Each structure stands twice: as C-alpha cells, then as structure tokens.
Amino acid sequence: MAHSHDVPSDLTRNQGLVLGALNHSEGPLSAYDILDKLRADGLRAPLQVYRALDKLVERGLAHRLESLNAFVACADEHCHRKGLIAFAICEGCGKVDEFADAVIEERLGEWAGAKGFKVERTTMEIRGKCGVCLAAAA
Amino acid sequence: MAHSHDVPSDLTRNQGLVLGALNHSEGPLSAYDILDKLRADGLRAPLQVYRALDKLVERGLAHRLESLNAFVACADEHCHRKGLIAFAICEGCGKVDEFADAVIEERLGEWAGAKGFKVERTTMEIRGKCGVCLAAAA
DNA sequence: CGTGATATGTTATGTTATTACGCTTGAGTG
C-alpha cells in the first residue's frame, strides 16, 4: 500500500527534497528551516528552496501559512483539495490541522458576489490551542 | 461633527503619529512605509514604529494583514469590532475592505468545539479584484 | 520623594524573500 506521504514522481530533485522535508516534519517549517535540513543534500541558497516551494504551492502539494511565514505539506494524500482551505495552528505544540468548510466558502462567495469582488485566493488561519495541549495544561 | 478618523486622545506621540499615517493612507502600509512617512516627525528606527503598531493592534485601532506584512487602520470609527474580522484585498488598487461575518464565525466556532480547539485569534484574508478594478479592466 | 510600569531612543542583529545573471537540461521540431 501507498505510504501516506508518497510524492508525485514528476517532481524535480529540489522539489522532491523540499517536499520530503515538509512531509518529514511534525509542524510547519520556514524556508530557512528547510534549507538547513537540506544542506547535507547539497542545497546552499534560499532561492533553491523558495523556487521549489513556489512550484509545490502552485500544485497544491504544500501550503504557505501567512501568519507564520512558514510552509506545510498538504494534508490531503491525493492533493485533490480545491478552493478554500483553513488551518488551525496550535500555539502550544505547533501542529497544524488543515480543513475545508463548504459553508464558509459559500458564505464568502455570497459576500464577494454582493460586492462585485472576484476572489482569487483566500487565506484563513486560526491560532489557538489544540485539545491535546489544553488537556496537558489542565 | 467628528472626523471619520478621529483618534483616541490617550495615545502616545508615536502611536498617534503611526495611526495618523495609517488613517491618511488609501491602502495598507508596511512598517517601513510608515517609518518613511514619519521621518519628518522625528522617527528614526523601525522599532519605534513596530512598538506603536503593537499597541494599536492590541487595542483594535489597527489591523495587521498577514498576507501582505502590512497594516491598516481599523475601518470601524468607534473601534468596537470584536471577534473575527475578514479582509478583502484588491490586487489591482491595493484597497482593503474590512468586514465581519457572524455565520463564518459561528461555523468556525463549531469546528473548534468539535475538535476541542480553543481559538485565540483568526486571520482571514481574501485576495482578488474589487468591482472597480474589474470594471476598469473590462 | 521613591518606585514601578510604560514609553522612548539607538545600535546592532536576526529572519524572511527577491533580483540579477549565467549555465544546464531535456522535450520537441525541422
């Protein structure tokens, strides 16, 4: 059976390395975090990472978390996710939960329709504490 | 009658200057944009701006746009806005429309409740084109 | 007056992201 983080075979070397680093990580990584992890593999410059990230994000294999200036692998194995994706980021453990909500998306569409605004991209990020961390703190 | 951008009188000098710069601007400003506008008033270092912004954001007089690394004055004159605020950012003219949506907020609350996640802060930013820019492009 | 909390000014530094330039690779075509 397929590993939960199998990687498309048509990625370039750098793209594969970067996606591998993201898949391997528990939480989000900054571009420079990724670079540090991949120095052993020959990467030397931020741009090598940013270029790979651009492609991965473009293809939906990774996501950028704007409020962290960091990146995560897409949680959807088959990367079919379309439209609005929301992220819940735990301030305690740093883990990120990715989800989609059709109601929110629809509601946003209504707002946009009423305003004549054409939506191209939406970022939605919730900061807080996950259940595990709350339980641990209690 | 009150000016639409009257400023609370208990702000410090730097806070007042920074909020003034934001109020005066058509669109979002980066901290360094603000600094440049305020050099004539004696500001010299980024930190002076960041410190003022921290306070303004804390008080809800300004908002940070994560996807732009920039700031806007709060659109609500009386700064009573609580809870989730969404921003629609036009890629054409750079203007930002601020709005609140109770349905989205509630929906998010439901998700959080089901997951046991405690929400502390939410950022929601829509990128796209506003009606004016769409009309102009047609 | 003293003292603690908040704000300030300044320098230096850390972190994130892009520009500019030239070389390499590989698919597709004449």
Add this chain to the structure above:
DNA sequence: CACTCAAGCGTAATAACATAACATATCACG
C-alpha cells in the same frame, strides 16, 4: 542530428521585514 525554447538550477548580492539588548525618560501613585 542540430536547434531552440522552456524550465530548472547555482550563486552572489541585496532588499524587506522584524526583534534583541541596553540605556534613558516620563508619569501615575503610594
């Protein structure tokens, strides 16, 4: 095969965003 065109790659330099560390100032309040 040779050509070329698009995509990717490597490197250096720099731009843009943000904070640390430290000293001084201001002001409410006991």
